[in-house]
Amino acid sequence: MMLINCPHCGPRAQSEFIYERTVDSVPPAGVSNDKAMQTLFTRGNPRGVDEEIWRHTFGCRAWMVVTRHRVTNGISHVRAVGPEALP
Amino acid sequence: MNRYSAFGLLRGALNGQKHWQPAWRDPEPKAHYDIIIIGGGGHGLATAYYLAKVHGLRNIAVLEKGWIGGGNTGRNTTIVRSNYRLKPLHDLFEFGLKLWHNLSDELNYNVMFSPRGAMFLGHSDADMVKLAERGDAMRCDGIDADLMTRDEVAKLEPLLDMSRNARFPIEGGLIQRRGGTARHDAVAWGYARGADSFGVDIIQKCEVNGFIRDGDAVVGVETTRGRIGAGRVGICVAGHSGHVAGLAGLKLPIESQTLQAMVTEGVKPMINSVIMSQSLHCYISQSDKGGIVFGGDPDNWPSYAQRGHPMVMEGAIAQGLALVPALSRLRMVRTWSGVTDMSFDGSPIIGETPVRNLYLNGGWCYGGFKATPASGWTYAHTLATGSPHALNAPFSLERFMTGATIDETGTGPMPNSR
Ligand SMILES: Cc1cc2nc3c(=O)[nH]c(=O)nc-3n(C[C@H](O)[C@H](O)[C@H](O)COP(=O)(O)OP(=O)(O)OC[C@H]3O[C@@H](n4cnc5c(N)ncnc54)[C@H](O)[C@@H]3O)c2cc1C
Numbered sequence: 001m002m003l004i005n006c007p008h009c010g011p012r013a014q015s016e017f018i019y020e021r022t023v024d025s026v027p028p029a030g031v032s033n034d035k036a037m038q039t040l041f042t043r044g045n046p047r048g049v050d051e052e053i054w055r056h057t058f059g060c061r062a063w064m065v066v067t068r069h070r071v072t073n074g075i076s077h078v079r080a081v082g083p084e085a086l087p
Numbered sequence: 088m089n090r091y092s093a094f095g096l097l098r099g100a101l102n103g104q105k106h107w108q109p110a111w112r113d114p115e116p117k118a119h120y121d122i123i124i125i126g127g128g129g130h131g132l133a134t135a136y137y138l139a140k141v142h143g144l145r146n147i148a149v150l151e152k153g154w155i156g157g158g159n160t161g162r163n164t165t166i167v168r169s170n171y172r173l174k175p176l177h178d179l180f181e182f183g184l185k186l187w188h189n190l191s192d193e194l195n196y197n198v199m200f201s202p203r204g205a206m207f208l209g210h211s212d213a214d215m216v217k218l219a220e221r222g223d224a225m226r227c228d229g230i231d232a233d234l235m236t237r238d239e240v241a242k243l244e245p246l247l248d249m250s251r252n253a254r255f256p257i258e259g260g261l262i263q264r265r266g267g268t269a270r271h272d273a274v275a276w277g278y279a280r281g282a283d284s285f286g287v288d289i290i291q292k293c294e295v296n297g298f299i300r301d302g303d304a305v306v307g308v309e310t311t312r313g314r315i316g317a318g319r320v321g322i323c324v325a326g327h328s329g330h331v332a333g334l335a336g337l338k339l340p341i342e343s344q345t346l347q348a349m350v351t352e353g354v355k356p357m358i359n360s361v362i363m364s365q366s367l368h369c370y371i372s373q374s375d376k377g378g379i380v381f382g383g384d385p386d387n388w389p390s391y392a393q394r395g396h397p398m399v400m401e402g403a404i405a406q407g408l409a410l411v412p413a414l415s416r417l418r419m420v421r422t423w424s425g426v427t428d429m430s431f432d433g434s435p436i437i438g439e440t441p442v443r444n445l446y447l448n449g450g451w452c453y454g455g456f457k458a459t460p461a462s463g464w465t466y467a468h469t470l471a472t473g474s475p476h477a478l479n480a481p482f483s484l485e486r487f488m489t490g491a492t493i494d495e496t497g498t499g500p501m502p503n504s505r
Contacts, residue, residue, distance in 0.1 A: 001396055001397070001398055002396075014396070014398075015398050018387075019387060019388035019389070022342075022389075037487075037488055038338075038488075041340045041431060041487045041488070042338035042339060042340050042487075043329065043338065043339070043340070043341065043342050043389075044329075044333070044338060045329030045330070045333070045338075045339065045341060045342055045343055045389065046329075046330070046333070047327070047329075047330045047343075047391045050389065052388070052389065054388075070343070070389055070390055070391045070392070071390075071391050071392055072392070073390070073392055
């Protein structure tokens with residue numbers, strides 16, 4: 001099990017979190033249909049580092065972006081998203 | 088090819104079995120092949136076999152980065168069945184199931200296919216309605232499916248917890264009697280030996296790490312054993328589809344995830360069929376050696392680690408023990424995992440890619456072993472003729488753009504299901 005450092009709650013067991021999707025698969029507002037489809041339905045799926053959106057579902061329930069290596073499971077960075085992350 | 092037979096064994100007994108030869112050669116790569124298949128799992132080897140056998144092609148190579156069958160072919164729980172709800176799926180898998188029934192003879196290699204019955208349990212009225220609907224859909228296409236009462240289920244699997252206060256009460260089931268299990272390694276080895284006998288080069292320890300391009304076409308591959316030219320290239324790398332297609336600049340509707348399995352110590356026969364469930368994600372069968380083979384859900388986040396997380400296994404085990412309480416007395420001897428290529432509708436992709444001369448066979452998720460013969464057959468057709476076989480035409484890569492996705496679970500289009 002991984003230990004994910006929630007920006008709000010500190011290090012917590014992975015079983016409290018749910019993986020949602022990758023950052024690169026969220027279509028920006030206002031893009032064309034084709035581009036939106038492309039973004040929604042394809043993934044870089046790298047055998048290396050990717051930015052993933054996880055949710056602390058059984059904790060503070062906030063979304064966060066986890067930068068993780070897909071082979072070693074090493075997490076190099078976690079940052080908050082949503083209004084609470086705004087300056 | 089030196090045919091295996093009982094008579095050959097007897098004759099061998101007279102001279103200390105010294106007649107055994109390696110089952111396939113270990114050739115150096117040639118400078119150019121008509122067709123290169125990347126990935127020496129069951130699917131890649133079956134493709135090479137049918138390219139040679141059915142299409143008469145000979146100048147073919149299978150490039151494998153490790154050893155053949157060392158990927159998901161050698162890691163899976165070997166369940167073979169064709170009981171899918173949607174027509175494109177059950178047609179493809181049924182074509183495969185028919186090939187399975189004759190595969191040992193076809194390959195002159197014992198793949199130990201054991202049609203002991205593949206049974207889905209139903210735990211509620213809603214489950215039974217879903218199972219009946221699935222069975223009807225199959226029977227309309229001439230595929231065997233029998234709805235079972237509670238008593239019939241209990242008779243087939245006496246160790247199931249049939250009590251009314253069971254954690255997962257059992258209302259009945261749906262069985263495909265022609266389904267069962269097979270010996271995974273033997274499938275890879277049998278196809279390899281067959282393909283090799285037609286002159287196919289099986290090249291192990293040869294990782295593809297780039298494509299050679301000529302304008303918009305692929306004309307060869309870069310490998311750890313040098314550059315190799317090719318007329319057509321077929322990707323067939325299971326969990327590594329995203330990575331290898333990425334080398335050609337493609338982004339696929341696939342996310343790689345870990346799928347785990349485990350096996351207990353060997354015991355006398357106690358599980359007679361393959362037990363699955365309409366509502367749970369846990370499947371139980373007994374190997375010919377006696378071990379209880381167990382599998383469950385994939386670890387639901389992207390990974391190429393080939394190393395699973397115990398909490399996921401724990402979930403599958405909890406379900407299994409609730410269904411068959413006697414399993415709690417067994418010791419688990421091994422767990423392992425494989426990298427699977429989860430597609431967004433749960434169905435495979437077999438067909439061309441936007442890059443000329445480059446083809447893709449992937450997205451098999453957790454269920455591609457049973458398709459090995461059908462996947463090889465249809466992919467061989469696609470690679471030999473440049474256009475899909477009727478059975479794999481629905482499984483094109485474009486379906487995600489056109490919206491013609493094929494929902495594997497048969498419960499409605501849910502692109503978010505992965
Ligand atoms: C734990 C587990 C349980 C499963 N249970 C079942 C089941 O019960 N029933 C069922 O039908 N299916 C099951 N599956 C799914 C099934 O195993 C796969 O869908 C199927 O084996 C895929 O076959 P393949 O030949 O494409 O893959 P593989 O056997 O994985 O072959 C792909 C090969 O490509 C090679 N490769 C990768 N990258 C490169 C490269 N760059 N260059 C050269 N070679 C490369 C790999 O080394 C590998 O040998 C299970 C999978 C797992 C992991």
